[in-house]
Amino acid sequence: MEKARLTIGVIFVAASLLKLATLWGLVHINWLERAAEEPWATYFAPTLLILVGISLIHDGIRNRHGK
Numbered sequence: 497m498e499k500a501r502l503t504i505g506v507i508f509v510a511a512s513l514l515k516l517a518t519l520w521g522l523v524h525i526n527w528l529e530r531a532a533e534e535p536w537a538t539y540f541a542p543t544l545l546i547l548v549g550i551s552l553i554h555d556g557i558r559n560r561h562g563k
Contacts, residue, residue, distance in 0.1 A: 502556030508549030512542040 518528040
């Protein structure tokens with residue numbers, strides 16, 4: 497279970513950082529360039545996924561080391 501949490505957390509963080517990098521023009525990925533219809537969702541959703549991903553990574557590492 498710890499490995500699954502860790503993997504999902506890394507995927508969430510990586511995908512969110514790619515989305516933000518695309519929004520800021522640092523990378524060019526067509527399917528990530530589509531903006532949400534709601535202006536608040538453009539930055540809120542990736543930020544929320546980064547926080548959830550970090551939490552999952554932290555839980556996965558903590559449980560793996562038995563603490």
